[in-house]
Amino acid sequence: MTDKFRPLKDAFGRFATGIGVAACRNDDGSFSAITINSFTSVSLDPPLVLWCIENRASVFPAFMSGDSYSVSILRADQQAVSERFARYQPEALSENEVEIWATGAPVLKDRLAGFDCKISARHKAGDHVILVGEIVQFDSAQGAPLVYFASNYHSGAGE
Template sequence: MTAPADVSPGDFRAVLGRYATGVTVVTTRTPEGEPVGLTVNSFTSVSLAPPLVLFCLDLEAGSLPAFQSAEGFAVNILRADQEAVSNRFADPLAARFDGYGLADWSTGAPILADALAALDCTVHARHDGGDHVILVGRVQRLAVLDDDEPLIYWRGAYRKLG
């Protein structure tokens, strides 16, 4: 077996940037009950039975302690017209939840009332993922909240279908 070639972070990003992803806001609450959330595109389904999903969280993320201690989280899938929501939850200095209608489902993690769809999950597992932690959630409740198209991210920019 030959040794793997060096893979630079820049090359890695350039290649993976060719893979289109949806855009989500993943939320939870601190032990004190404060809402926490961030923009995530490293989200995918894992299993139908049981219903499992995962997302990856950077070990440098300010919200890491909340997600490490939380028993649940919500995945809010964004609509095509929600670039501003994505940008707000990606900005570490923004008042992310100001002015948003929120719902609490089974886990108490905030559901963005105007999202395209939402999944409310209990933490099923946490795994080491290099410079990220992989959080696997068991879906407890889910719903389509709107019939719009999804927000897409491809090659470093937001896109729309069609």
């Protein structure tokens, strides 16, 4: 079947991005996570970021009901992590592969940078919802990023 959105996806895909895993804690204590490349820094004061979640994503209800999320930015050697959370019903995040920071959202232990955010706004936008988060805790490390360009993974040069 042809994908009628292929030409638009191809154009969007010319914007190279890093890759993150957005995650949240559910009411029952379990975690939900999804691979994202729509992450964007928004504001320094207050410190804000955003990313967009597709309405049809299986983890959509989890990110709509909670009041916080984390985003872990992936290293160049973490393609398997990206693929894991880009699948329908991925194997759940376990306690021993995450750290819990201020909001209770799980941050991947292995990361290039981490952001722990309180959700400050949700904006409906077509077939996605824009999730704006106020950063309450963050860190960053040295290393090379996992890069997504033209529907393929690449290794960024790093520092």
